[in-house]
Amino acid sequence: MAKPKVAFYWNASCGGCEEAVIDLNEDILKVVEAVDIVFWPVALDFKKKDVEAMGDGEIAVSFINGAIRTEEQEEMVKLLRKKSGLIVAFGSCSHLGGIPGLANFWDRETIFTRVYKTVPSTANPNGIVPQQKTNVPEGELTLPEFYDTVKTLDQTIDVDYYLPGCAPPPDLIMNAVTAILEGKLPEKGAVLAPEKSLCDTCPRGEKKPEKLSIKEIKRPYEIIPDPEKCFLEEGIICLGPVTRSGCGERCINANMPCRGCFGPTKEVIDQGAKGLSAIASILGVEDEEKMTEEDTKKLIDQIVDPAGLFYMYSLPSSLLKRKRMA
Amino acid sequence: MNEPTIVSFLCNWCSYEGADKAGGARLNYPANIRIVRVMCSGRVDPELVIQALKEGASGVLILGCHPGDCHYKKGNYKALRRAYLLKKTLKQLGIEEERVRLDWVAAGEGERFAEIANEMAETMKNLGPLELS
Numbered sequence: 446m447a448k449p450k451v452a453f454y455w456n457a458s459c460g461g462c463e464e465a466v467i468d469l470n471e472d473i474l475k476v477v478e479a480v481d482i483v484f485w486p487v488a489l490d491f492k493k494k495d496v497e498a499m500g501d502g503e504i505a506v507s508f509i510n511g512a513i514r515t516e517e518q519e520e521m522v523k524l525l526r527k528k529s530g531l532i533v534a535f536g537s538c539s540h541l542g543g544i545p546g547l548a549n550f551w552d553r554e555t556i557f558t559r560v561y562k563t564v565p566s567t568a569n570p571n572g573i574v575p576q577q578k579t580n581v582p583e584g585e586l587t588l589p590e591f592y593d594t595v596k597t598l599d600q601t602i603d604v605d606y607y608l609p610g611c612a613p614p615p616d617l618i619m620n621a622v623t624a625i626l627e628g629k630l631p632e633k634g635a636v637l638a639p640e641k642s643l644c645d646t647c648p649r650g651e652k653k654p655e656k657l658s659i660k661e662i663k664r665p666y667e668i669i670p671d672p673e674k675c676f677l678e679e680g681i682i683c684l685g686p687v688t689r690s691g692c693g694e695r696c697i698n699a700n701m702p703c704r705g706c707f708g709p710t711k712e713v714i715d716q717g718a719k720g721l722s723a724i725a726s727i728l729g730v731e732d733e734e735k736m737t738e739e740d741t742k743k744l745i746d747q748i749v750d751p752a753g754l755f756y757m758y759s760l761p762s763s764l765l766k767r768k769r770m771a
Numbered sequence: 772m773n774e775p776t777i778v779s780f781l782c783n784w785c786s787y788e789g790a791d792k793a794g795g796a797r798l799n800y801p802a803n804i805r806i807v808r809v810m811c812s813g814r815v816d817p818e819l820v821i822q823a824l825k826e827g828a829s830g831v832l833i834l835g836c837h838p839g840d841c842h843y844k845k846g847n848y849k850a851l852r853r854a855y856l857l858k859k860t861l862k863q864l865g866i867e868e869e870r871v872r873l874d875w876v877a878a879g880e881g882e883r884f885a886e887i888a889n890e891m892a893e894t895m896k897n898l899g900p901l902e903l904s
């Protein structure tokens with residue numbers, strides 16, 4: 446029997462998701478034994494035309510990482526959609542928009558101006574910014590369009606499954622690959638990770654006091670957190686309450702609070718809104734009756750960049766999707 | 772011209788009664804205030820507010836009992852913190868803070884309700900509809 450064909454592709458991402466595949470270590474040999482990798486730009490020398498030459502649905506599954514920011518990325522994922530039986534959105538950027546999705550606080554013009562003109566380390570006396578078409582003596586050069594808004598993969602093509610995380614951890618990748626090979630997949634649209642929240646599985650969760658109240662907000666660099674205590678107890682904002690479990694508590698174990706890369710649990714529509722709601726609920730609860738409105742606002746103002754914090758990984762997938770430009 | 776819609780979450784115990792008083796006393800308040808009765812202002816999750824804006828509301832009004840008077844004791848303190856943090860967040864996302872307003876209206880304050888509703892309608896008229904991409 447012919448081995449199932451598998452493709453990997455990347456869009457607006459950092460390369461960490463490619464690394465995550467390599468991090469399967471010797472397990473990758475099992476994968477390679479069971480499947481035929483037919484396209485993987487970071488590692489193998491197949492070209493777009495090779496994909497184009499394949500029949501529709503010929504690739505069993507494409508694992509696509511990265512958010513969609515350019516016309517080229519859109520074109521490639523549409524091609525892969527056509528040629529693949531299953532599409533798995535691989536990693537936070539593809540699933541939620543991820544860190545590249547923070548660009549939705551700006552648009553093309555403001556990004557180009559910053560990057561090509563006003564950044565102190567940029568020397569660009571003629572103020573040249575990328576153009577989609579440039580005429581040179583040899584003819585016309587073209588570049589793909591750079592969109593104003595970063596999108597998630599499922600805002601661009603139909604997605605069958607999601608592997609969350611920045612980057613997805615090896616055990617979840619292997620579980621997904623095994624489920625696909627054995628045909629034991631859950632219903633379409635599922636996130637291939639546990640349904641619990643991170644607090645439910647966090648080792649610090651048990652020690653969390655029943656009633657949390659934050660008196661003063663601390664940023665991670667300001668204190669060395671007690672590795673035994675829940676971050677919230679120490680005044681450090683942790684998004685564990687509104688984040689899906691499954692990462693292996695990676696940040697927590699490195700004594701850093703969760704920033705939500707696994708995305709929300711099932712019932713949450715907007716991770717950022719839920720996060721800010723959860724945190725606002727416990728700010729100063731202990732003294733809430735004694736605090737004046739001014740005291741309350743002062744405490745909340747200690748969160749310097751709420752939109753960037755609560756939507757760190759999920760802005761493009763949120764209800765508002767991006768900043769509304771004036 | 773279409774008047775901008777204002778979705779208003781009113782707590783059952785004080786503010787909804789207040790709005791009722793306003794209605795009973797035939798006080799004028801704008802028709803584009805769409806009232807949603809909730810048990811407590813502390814029930815109004817920021818997710819609901821953003822959903823209302825997303826689905827076409829120009830503004831969202833949240834009204835609860837005065838501090839100290841919440842039927843559930845502390846729901847309105849929570850509402851205050853959430854609304855303030857939400858407004859800060861929305862501002863960063865290019866949505867004017869005035870589009871979300873939290874205020875207190877007691878059961879007997881029909882006039883106060885009408886006043887706040889009219890002010891909100893006026894503010895929304897000045898800001899115009901909320902166009903989202």
Ligand code: SF4
Nearest residue numbers: 644647675676683685
């Ligand atoms: S808030 Fe963070 S540190 Fe506390 S239990 Fe949840 S995940 Fe763990």
Ligand code: SF4
Nearest residue numbers: 692696703704705706
């Ligand atoms: S702790 Fe949070 S941010 Fe860190 S890997 Fe896990 S889900 Fe992602």
Ligand code: FES
Nearest residue numbers: 782811835836841
């Ligand atoms: S019942 Fe009115 S604010 Fe809680």
